[in-house]
Amino acid sequence: MENKKYIEIDNRKVEIEDERNILELARKANIDIPTFCYHSELSIYGACRLCMVEIEGRGLTTSCSTKPEPGMKIKTNTRQLREIRKTIIELILANHDKNCPTCQKNQSCKLQDLARRFDIDEISFKQTEKDEPKDESSHALIRDPNKCILCGDCVRMCNEIQGIGALDFAYRGAKVQVLPAFGHDISDVDCVNCGQCARVCPTGAIVPKKEIDEVWEKIDEDKMVVAQIAPAVRVSLGEYFGKEPGEVSTGQIVSALKMLGVDKVYDTSFTADLTVLEEGAEFLERLETDQNLPQFSSCCPGWVKFAEQYFPELLDNISSCKSPQQMFGSLAKKILPEKNNIEEEDLSVISIMPCTAKKYEAKREELKDEIDNVITTQELGLMIEQAGIDFNSLEPESLDMPFGFKTGGGVIFGSSGGVSEAVLRYVSEKVTGKKSDSYEYRETRGEEGIREVTVNLDGKEINMAIVYGLANAKKVAKDVLNDKCKYDFIEVMACPGGCIGGAGQPVSYDLETIKRRGESLYQIDKSLHLHKPQDNPYITECYDDVLDEIGSKRAHELLHTKYYNKQRISKEGLELIKQSKDKKIEIGVCVGTNCYVKGSQELLRRIMQYIQKKGYSDIVDAQATFCFENCSQAPVVRIGDELINGCTFDKAMNVLEEKIKNI
Amino acid sequence: MxxxxxxxxxxxxxxxxxxxxxxxxxxxxxxxxxxxxxxxxxxxxxxxxxxxxxxxxxxxxxxxxxxFEHFKLSPRGKYVIKICDGTACHVKGSMNLYNTIKEKIGLGDEEETTDDLLFTLETVSCLGACGLAPVMVINDKVYGQLTPEKTEKIIEDIIKKEKDGEEE
Structure with missing residues (x-):
């Protein structure tokens, strides 16, 4: 008893447990201290000053950055504090584009909510005149600087949780802005489209890009429209209509979509089942041949782009399987036209995803035309509202066959750990050669951002890592490159908790919401008859009819893909010798990170010396360039139109002499 | 070379x-x-x-x-000319100097640096040499008690020097 420590908040005794700060303690005592810049998952910033409290004997201080100490007497709601908060909100509002009715965050905006809570009926400060252009360059997100309140939540999210830092503060004082590097468009920098910035943005400064109009257009045209719904959508759409997080509404979603005019509603979990078989077989083969291990999962398009930018040398380790969304698109476009007696161009495939990166994925060059449009859970909610459908009183309907039939393994894909568990359900039976009644691998579940799991299958040990958050992925990937770990399989999801924490989900600033969505997915798994993807009879049928067998050539054509190195930032070469038109031969030496590490700097120096010594300066132009997107073959040198991978000085000079001879 | x-x-x-x-x-x-x-x-x-x-x-x-103001994100001229436009220099006609130079080196309205990257022209708030007003600094050299004529000469000399250098 004596060990308990207490603090007094608004005259009530509150026990101190392991709270990091007074703000968390106050929340435990059911007092919601307002804040813009505090998120329990991010570092403490203390910028917005809204969370000020009064500590007896110490005066005013920000509760987010003050540790609770026993005996503190705290007031969270005094006249002075109310006035300070009001002033802060008024100042922000005077700097804010207040076109609320046309803002995507209307009614889910923190600023709007706090303005209402603090009863702001007049703004005492003069409105600033700013009219910055919106950045609509990305397929996934829209950035509107006029609505930014400079809380830095997006900056810290991208930096701390995702390990990217695509956004940061730039300029100074009154001119401060949150910008991508060099003020470029967001689509030209290292953004992976995960949208977590939008998830934490308190206002409408960063929002997912909508494709609702395009979808309405498809429905209005005389086309067959089919939709797939991702696992995570069914446990979160209810929130949009006032239900508790995690409430399952699969049946209502089907009826709503049918009412909207969608002809068939299928389940992404079906192709998730399919993914498990393809990815599992690929994994077993790699285990056997001991090649390209560890195998990384490939379902998350945020992770895939991240790896393409930062870990080109690991691209062969990523499963070549398309994500369930793309497998669905590819299969649907292959099978459905014939089945329904229509031309391929008369079929539209729509996905409903919890994710903004899926919008980008669907538009990738090598995958495009498989999926026509991707809308988020939020967008589906909005469409249902637009159609005037009373979602909560809808009679549930069942998904259409055959792509609507799934096992539990395909459903838990929406949660971090789900892919690993589903793969284990398949791989275990393959390795042991026995059918088993149990199907749960509870060790794969959990809330930590990096989880290590070792499973023993009849003496064969399989080491797995389950990761969410790309900063965590970066750490694990570096360990893999430095031989610091012995994993066989690594699952990576960009978003906290997996897809259920995606940026397309109904707005929620509470991590508890994500947890409850996840629990629901595992409940659905329990309530289904089948749990193991290999038991899905429609998948078997699919192989018999179209795909041949698991891992076959046919399956590869339709269900697998390739990855490409990507430059972090689109940019021009760094010029070393002044470029002139009369130079006959151009040499480009890549000094991007990978080539740099492999000694391209020294290579360039020697090439330069050689050119000068031989007196070639008049005909040869040498440049350090930043990236040829061929990083796995570093160092890379381009001479004229020839790209030399794994270049050495001798190789380069041979080619150069050859070219000079030919002039 | x-x-x-x-x-x-x-x-x-x-x-x-x-x-x-x-x-x-x-x-x-x-x-x-x-x-x-x-x-x-x-x-x-x-x-x-x-x-x-x-x-x-x-x-x-x-x-x-x-x-930081110190860091420049666009190319700067070989000669960076800073015209002091603090109170004392301003009263003594620093803007006349600015306009003289601007015309001489052929700068457009929103431009700071000449196309040949020879000159960058900018104003600064106060160089702390009010006794010498009006003042300008070219790279690290301070020129005081200027008139438009004197200024023009200084710029002409630099241009000439650069031309001769190139010919050699």
Whole structure:
């Protein structure tokens, strides 16, 4: 008893447990201290000053950055504090584009909510005149600087949780802005489209890009429209209509979509089942041949782009399987036209995803035309509202066959750990050669951002890592490159908790919401008859009819893909010798990170010396360039139109002499 | 040939600077300062290169570079002319000097630097040499008690010097 420590908040005794700060303690005592810049998952910033409290004997201080100490007497709601908060909100509002009715965050905006809570009926400060252009360059997100309140939540999210830092503060004082590097468009920098910035943005400064109009257009045209719904959508759409997080509404979603005019509603979990078989077989083969291990999962398009930018040398380790969304698109476009007696161009495939990166994925060059449009859970909610459908009183309907039939393994894909568990359900039976009644691998579940799991299958040990958050992925990937770990399989999801924490989900600033969505997915798994993807009879049928067998050539054509190195930032070469038109031969030496590490700097120096010594300066132009997107073959040198991978000085000079001879 | 090796030196120099600071991200500001001494400004590609080398994001480097007035993001002339426009100089007609130079070196309205990268013209708030008003500084050299005529002569001399240098 004596060990308990207490603090007094608004005259009530509150026990101190392991709270990091007074703000968390106050929340435990059911007092919601307002804040813009505090998120329990991010570092403490203390910028917005809204969370000020009064500590007896110490005066005013920000509760987010003050540790609770026993005996503190705290007031969270005094006249002075109310006035300070009001002033802060008024100042922000005077700097804010207040076109609320046309803002995507209307009614889910923190600023709007706090303005209402603090009863702001007049703004005492003069409105600033700013009219910055919106950045609509990305397929996934829209950035509107006029609505930014400079809380830095997006900056810290991208930096701390995702390990990217695509956004940061730039300029100074009154001119401060949150910008991508060099003020470029967001689509030209290292953004992976995960949208977590939008998830934490308190206002409408960063929002997912909508494709609702395009979808309405498809429905209005005389086309067959089919939709797939991702696992995570069914446990979160209810929130949009006032239900508790995690409430399952699969049946209502089907009826709503049918009412909207969608002809068939299928389940992404079906192709998730399919993914498990393809990815599992690929994994077993790699285990056997001991090649390209560890195998990384490939379902998350945020992770895939991240790896393409930062870990080109690991691209062969990523499963070549398309994500369930793309497998669905590819299969649907292959099978459905014939089945329904229509031309391929008369079929539209729509996905409903919890994710903004899926919008980008669907538009990738090598995958495009498989999926026509991707809308988020939020967008589906909005469409249902637009159609005037009373979602909560809808009679549930069942998904259409055959792509609507799934096992539990395909459903838990929406949660971090789900892919690993589903793969284990398949791989275990393959390795042991026995059918088993149990199907749960509870060790794969959990809330930590990096989880290590070792499973023993009849003496064969399989080491797995389950990761969410790309900063965590970066750490694990570096360990893999430095031989610091012995994993066989690594699952990576960009978003906290997996897809259920995606940026397309109904707005929620509470991590508890994500947890409850996840629990629901595992409940659905329990309530289904089948749990193991290999038991899905429609998948078997699919192989018999179209795909041949698991891992076959046919399956590869339709269900697998390739990855490409990507430059972090689109940019021009760094010029070393002044470029002139009369130079006959151009040499480009890549000094991007990978080539740099492999000694391209020294290579360039020697090439330069050689050119000068031989007196070639008049005909040869040498440049350090930043990236040829061929990083796995570093160092890379381009001479004229020839790209030399794994270049050495001798190789380069041979080619150069050859070219000079030919002039 | 001299020009070419100078460019090469730049790149070697960047690597050298990064080496000197042991690739420490917390030394970003001194690293950028030394790089700017080489290039007279911070080219975008160089900032990206620095970011990759220090394992920080290009947006963070851009943030630091835009925070400080000292860092320049667009190319600067070989001769940076700073006209003092503090109260004393302003009263003594510093803007006449500014306009004279602007016309002489052929700068457009929103421009700071000439196309041939010879001159950059800017105003500063106060150089602290009010006794010499009006004052200007070209690179590190201070010129005081100027008139438009004197100023024009100074600029003409520089242009001539540069021309002769090229011919040699």
């Amino acid at each position: 001299a020009k070419e090796s100078l460019k090469m030196l730049h790149f070697e120099k960047i690597c050298e600077i990064l080496n000197d600071y042991d690739y420490r991200p917390d030394k970003l500001i001194p690293i950028l300062r030394e790089i700017q001494e080489e290039y007279r400004y911070l080219p975008e590609e160089v900032m990206t290169f620095v970011a990759s080398s220090l394992d920080i994001s290009p947006a963070r480097v851009f943030g630091v570079a835009t925070f």
